[in-house]
Amino acid sequence: MSSIAPTVLDSVPDARGRFGPYGGRYVPETLVAPLEELERVYAAASADPKFHAELDALLHDFAGRPTPLQFAERLTAHLGGARIYIKREDLLHTGAHKINNSLGQGLLAVRMGKKRVVAETGAGQHGVATATVAARLGLDCTVYMGTEDMERQRLNVNRMRLLGAEVVGVDAGSRTLKDAINEAMRDWVTNVRTSHYLLGSVLGAHPYPQIVRDFHKVIGEEAREQILKKEDRLPDWLFACVGGGSNAIGLFNAFLADGSVKMVGVEAGGRGHTLGEHAVRLAAARGFSGARPGVLQGTYSYVLQTNDGQIATTHSISAGLDYPAVGPEHAWLADLGRAEYTAVTDDDAIDAAKTLARIEGIIPALESAHAIAELIRRAPKMNENQLVIVNLSGRGDKDMETLSRYV
Numbered sequence: 001m002s003s004i005a006p007t008v009l010d011s012v013p014d015a016r017g018r019f020g021p022y023g024g025r026y027v028p029e030t031l032v033a034p035l036e037e038l039e040r041v042y043a044a045a046s047a048d049p050k051f052h053a054e055l056d057a058l059l060h061d062f063a064g065r066p067t068p069l070q071f072a073e074r075l076t077a078h079l080g081g082a083r084i085y086i087k088r089e090d091l092l093h094t095g096a097h098k099i100n101n102s103l104g105q106g107l108l109a110v111r112m113g114k115k116r117v118v119a120e121t122g123a124g125q126h127g128v129a130t131a132t133v134a135a136r137l138g139l140d141c142t143v144y145m146g147t148e149d150m151e152r153q154r155l156n157v158n159r160m161r162l163l164g165a166e167v168v169g170v171d172a173g174s175r176t177l178k179d180a181i182n183e184a185m186r187d188w189v190t191n192v193r194t195s196h197y198l199l200g201s202v203l204g205a206h207p208y209p210q211i212v213r214d215f216h217k218v219i220g221e222e223a224r225e226q227i228l229k230k231e232d233r234l235p236d237w238l239f240a241c242v243g244g245g246s247n248a249i250g251l252f253n254a255f256l257a258d259g260s261v262k263m264v265g266v267e268a269g270g271r272g273h274t275l276g277e278h279a280v281r282l283a284a285a286r287g288f289s290g291a292r293p294g295v296l297q298g299t300y301s302y303v304l305q306t307n308d309g310q311i312a313t314t315h316s317i318s319a320g321l322d323y324p325a326v327g328p329e330h331a332w333l334a335d336l337g338r339a340e341y342t343a344v345t346d347d348d349a350i351d352a353a354k355t356l357a358r359i360e361g362i363i364p365a366l367e368s369a370h371a372i373a374e375l376i377r378r379a380p381k382m383n384e385n386q387l388v389i390v391n392l393s394g395r396g397d398k399d400m401e402t403l404s405r406y407v
């Protein structure tokens with residue numbers, strides 16, 4: 001692990017948007033120019049102190065950054081192993097880390113002179129974050145959402161509409177996230193001169209995986225500073241759940257060059273090992289079938305697919321982890337062995353949510369509960385000198401209907 005030089009990690013993605021063999025830009029001709037425009041505008045914005053000042057002010061005053069790094073005193077005692085710290089992204093405005101990226105891309109849209117943003121959403125968290133940012137910045141907003149997800153997440157549909165967004169139901173395919181992305185991309189192709197596609201995770205064609213990572217790397221930068229202040233040393237372990245992978249890479253990024261910091265990404269093990277029952281793209285070594293490299297929605301990464309290359313259906317109790325592909329940077333970190341990927345079942349995630357609620361007084365999002373579950377499994381085997389940071393990507397309010405069935 002420690003053999004990977006920082007310079008290698010700093011240089012990704014390369015000019016073609018590649019993380020090792022992964023990433024890139026697999027899009028129809030019509031999207032090449034707008035993606036190049038986004039790349040140019042983003043490069044100029046990142047070099048502009050005014051852009052950073054504006055974003056920092058919004059992150060601070062509107063979204064609630066910095067988020068606390070909380071010592072989980074009772075969970076640490078309960079598990080009897082490592083010292084556990086929780087990065088509290090659940091305390092952000094709108095209830096999850098997603099607002100970091102929505103604010104950043106919202107400002108990019110303004111910079112590009114685009115008056116409208118288009119987004120996809122699964123559980124509705126990214127849709128709500130984007131509708132919120134659009135209202136704050138005075139942009140029109142259209143959110144595409146599978147009709148299956150609209151039924152499961154009625155509250156978030158109402159929140160988006162109250163915020164002034166148009167929510168468009170998508171009835172195609174499995175009527176979930178993947179289908180919503182297809183429709184959002186179709187809209188973008190048609191309205192590309194007036195609209196920015198505000199993509200919600202480290203997925204899609206270059207430069208999206210890089211942009212979304214960069215807008216979330218504040219999570220790890222803060223956590224690093226906070227742990228050094230509290231413990232005077234770096235953590236030994238990081239844990240985060242991985243849907244597309246944005247909250248995980250946001251935490252991991254600031255520690256990638258520190259060979260001593262071990263990183264664990266936790267995917268959705270769902271309710272079984274067979275294809276269709278889980279959303280495990282990288283932890284295939286654990287017996288989950290169906291993932292291999294392929295192209296989905298603009299990027300080359302690990303994709304769950306049938307033997308003849310059809311995109312597989314997926315299952316997870318948490319909508320935010322229920323997607324057949326994973327961010328290309330995670331695929332690369334997995335190949336390198338720099339991060340380890342594992343999976344947690346629906347049932348273990350529910351149990352972890354209950355444990356965190358009762359022991360720390362925090363109801364986590366079901367996505368985040370996957371990271372907590374893996375921590376609960378491992379922390380007791382660690383000694384008390386080991387320091388752990390777990391990313392609590394979101395709060396559980398949106399999942400209360402599901403959680404209520406289990407208490």
Ligand SMILES: *Cc1c(COP(=O)(O)O)cnc(C)c1O
Nearest residue numbers: 243244245246247320367393394
């Ligand atoms: C959307 C979401 C996720 C999954 O997305 P990533 O891009 O993998 O972070 C995880 N946790 C919460 C709370 C979410 O809303």
